[in-house]
Amino acid sequence: MNILILGSGGREHALAWATLQNPKCDKLIVAPGNAGIAQIAECAALDINDGGAVSEFASENAIDLVIIGPEAPLAAGVADRLREAGFLVFGPSAEAARLEASKSFTKEICDAAKAPTAAYGHFTDAETAKAHVRATGAPTVVKADGLAAGKGVIIAETLAEAEAAIDDMFGGAFGGAGAEVVIEEFMTGEEASFFVLVDGETCLPIGTAQDHKRVGEGDTGPNTGGMGAYSPAPIMDAAVTQKALDQIVRPTMAEMARRGTPYQGVLYVGLMIENGQPRLVEYNARFGDPECQVLMMRLGAQALDLMQACAEGKLAEARVNWADDHAMTVVLAANGYPGDYDKGSVIRGLDDIPEDSAHMMFHAGTTLKDGQVTASGGRVLNATARGATLAEARARAYALVDAVDWPEGFCRRDIGWRAL
Numbered sequence: 061m062n063i064l065i066l067g068s069g070g071r072e073h074a075l076a077w078a079t080l081q082n083p084k085c086d087k088l089i090v091a092p093g094n095a096g097i098a099q100i101a102e103c104a105a106l107d108i109n110d111g112g113a114v115s116e117f118a119s120e121n122a123i124d125l126v127i128i129g130p131e132a133p134l135a136a137g138v139a140d141r142l143r144e145a146g147f148l149v150f151g152p153s154a155e156a157a158r159l160e161a162s163k164s165f166t167k168e169i170c171d172a173a174k175a176p177t178a179a180y181g182h183f184t185d186a187e188t189a190k191a192h193v194r195a196t197g198a199p200t201v202v203k204a205d206g207l208a209a210g211k212g213v214i215i216a217e218t219l220a221e222a223e224a225a226i227d228d229m230f231g232g233a234f235g236g237a238g239a240e241v242v243i244e245e246f247m248t249g250e251e252a253s254f255f256v257l258v259d260g261e262t263c264l265p266i267g268t269a270q271d272h273k274r275v276g277e278g279d280t281g282p283n284t285g286g287m288g289a290y291s292p293a294p295i296m297d298a299a300v301t302q303k304a305l306d307q308i309v310r311p312t313m314a315e316m317a318r319r320g321t322p323y324q325g326v327l328y329v330g331l332m333i334e335n336g337q338p339r340l341v342e343y344n345a346r347f348g349d350p351e352c353q354v355l356m357m358r359l360g361a362q363a364l365d366l367m368q369a370c371a372e373g374k375l376a377e378a379r380v381n382w383a384d385d386h387a388m389t390v391v392l393a394a395n396g397y398p399g400d401y402d403k404g405s406v407i408r409g410l411d412d413i414p415e416d417s418a419h420m421m422f423h424a425g426t427t428l429k430d431g432q433v434t435a436s437g438g439r440v441l442n443a444t445a446r447g448a449t450l451a452e453a454r455a456r457a458y459a460l461v462d463a464v465d466w467p468e469g470f471c472r473r474d475i476g477w478r479a480l
Contacts, residue, residue, distance in 0.1 A: 062087040062122050063364075065101075066108040066138070067129025070391075070424030070442040071349040073097050074356035075127060077420060081361035089121060095433045096423025108133045111141025118147055125150065127367060128325075131207055134345050135161040139325075150367045152325040156316060157345040159323070163205045163242040166343055173311035177340040178244040178332075186230040189241050193222040199246040204229050206237030213283055215246070249334030250478070251341065252293040253351050254304050256329060257366060260322035262375035263309055266366060267358065267382075268296040269351040270478065275398055277474045284398045285439055288475030290388040290450060291354040295333050304331060304338045312343070325370065353422050353444045354387035360417065388453040388476055389444040390461050391424070392469045397438035405468035407433045407440070413463050418446045421460055440469060450479055 061084050065072055073096050079085050080100060091114075093103030107113050109132055118126055126142050128134055128151030137154035151157075158165045164182040169175075178201070183189035193200055193216075202225040204212030212234045216222035222243075229238030253271055257264045269291040275281040296304075309329060316323045328344035328351070347355065356363055362381060369378040394401035410433055413421050422444055425437015441464065445456030454476050461471055 061085055061124040063089070063125050063127065064118055064121070064123045065090045065127045065129060066114065066133055068092050068094050068097075069130065069349055070422045070439065071347050071352040072129040073422040073424070074353040074420075074442075074444070075129060075347070075363070076101050077422070078356040078360055078363040079127070082364040083361075085364060089123075091117070094423045094436075095426035095428040096421070098428060109136045109138065111136065111138040114138055115141050115145040115147070118142065119145070124148060125368060125371060127151070129346060131157065131160055131344065131346055135207060148368075148371045150325060150371045152323050152345050153321065155321040156323040156325075159312075159316075159327075159343040160345040161207055163203050163342070164240060167242065169312055169315055170340060173315040175308045175311050175340055176337070178247050180242055180244045183241045183243065184239075186226050189226045189230075189243060190223050192243055193219060193226070196243075196245070198222055201244040201246055202226060202229065203242045203244065204234040204238040205240035205242055208234040208237040212237050215283070247332040247334070247339060247341070249332045250295050252296050252331050252333060253289075253348055254296060254301065254309075254329040254331055255347070255351070255355060256305070256309050256327045257370045257375055257378075258313055258323045258325065258327050259370050259373045259375040260317065260324050261373070263305065263313060264366070264370075264375045264378055264380065265301065265305065266326075266380050267291055267355045268293040268301070269348070269354055270295075271348060271351055272472060272475055275472075277472050282398055284393075286348065286350045286391065287393065287472045288388070288390045289348070289351045289354050290386065290453070290476045290479060291351070291358055292386070294479050300333055300336060300338055303336075304329060308338065308340050324373075349424070350389045350391055350442050353389040353442045357387040357420065357444055357446050358383065358385060385446050385448060386450040386453045387444065387446045388450065388457045389422070389442045390457045390471050390475050391439050392441040392443065392461060392464065392466065392471045393439050394435050394437070395468055395470055401438055402468065403434075403436050404429075405435045405466065407435060407469075408465035409463050413460055419456060419460060420444045421464075435466070435468065450476055454480065
């Protein structure tokens with residue numbers, strides 16, 4: 061098969077790495093890719109949000125399967141355009157991707173499906189939103205309704221913080237994503253990420269993970285796109301997993317199909333779990349980042365088989381073969397992230413890092429300049445490792461971190477603390 065992966069982050073590097081483990085992959089192109097991806101696959105300059113350009117490129121390169129990594133091309137309808145042109149696509153339609161692209165849409169679907177989630181209000185102006193938080197109190201969660209690259213969520217501990225977050229969102233801090241705001245009840249419990257492949261009918265769980273969203277150790281500081289993750293999530297035992305499937309995922313997918321917009325692709329199910337009861341925090345219409353990195357390390361070559369079965373509508377015939385192992389990824393980010401940070405610093409020591417089935421340094425925001433790998437994003441590298449135990453995976457991941465010579469970067473040193 062000739063395969064095209066769209067995206068340029070750590071998620072796409074992990075997807076490319078796993079895809080290449082599978083012998084059915086004859087040729088792999090990643091657009092636009094990054095410095096790490098370029099070491100294992102062909103990279104192509106392409107506007108991945110332009111469905112026409114992607115379709116034309118896929119045709120010219122005899123592509124058999126397109127795997128869409130990030131949310132922006134999904135929301136832009138790239139999957140729709142590719143399917144119209146006859147391509148096999150892993151990724152939902154623009155209408156189905158609204159489960160991520162609009163928080164208020166997701167809440168509406170959950171209401172219709174009777175899926176347990178946080179109580180909420182949906183607002184189009186700041187004053188009404190502020191009146192709501194004054195009536196409901198703090199702590200509360202203020203969310204930009206649209207896509208905000210994983211950063212449009214503010215957990216407000218006080219009313220003053222909630223009102224400031226509302227002003228920021230309606231003031232344009234998150235661009236068009238904050239033109240409408242959803243305010244949610246603050247849920248207590250333990251968070252976990254649950255990943256399910258859906259082909260319009262069949263729902264196939266493919267793994268669990270736990271992410272660390274806060275920038276600082278001990279889960280302090282502002283939210284980020286994720287500072288590290290591990291898989292599996294201990295709290296997602298068989299009983300909790302079954303409840304999440306039966307009470308949240310399947311009713312949501314049935315409601316989407318009832319509306320004539322069946323979901324096809326990976327569904328990221330963000331959960332809050334308290335006393336064995338899961339409630340939905342959010343849906344994403346693609347693999348999480350950095351959760352994808354730990355999932356791909358554990359799935360390996362079978363990831364391509366599963367994505368192909370999903371795209372072909374054959375998940376009922378598919379099975380996931382899990383090893384009894386663990387994986388962890390630690391994000392190395394540019395100093396200052398998630399605020400302002402400098403780009404262009406040189407990263408040294410990468411050539412000396414072992415890369416095999418148990419150790420991988422996935423690139424998230426890197427560029428090759430004058431023969432040197434440089435930082436070009438906020439989250440820059442993902443030190444990822446597998447082990448027989450989580451402690452072993454953690455030791456290996458931090459050994460990779462310590463091998464990198466990059467004074468302009470930082471990481472959290474407590475990834476996995478909740479489980480360990």
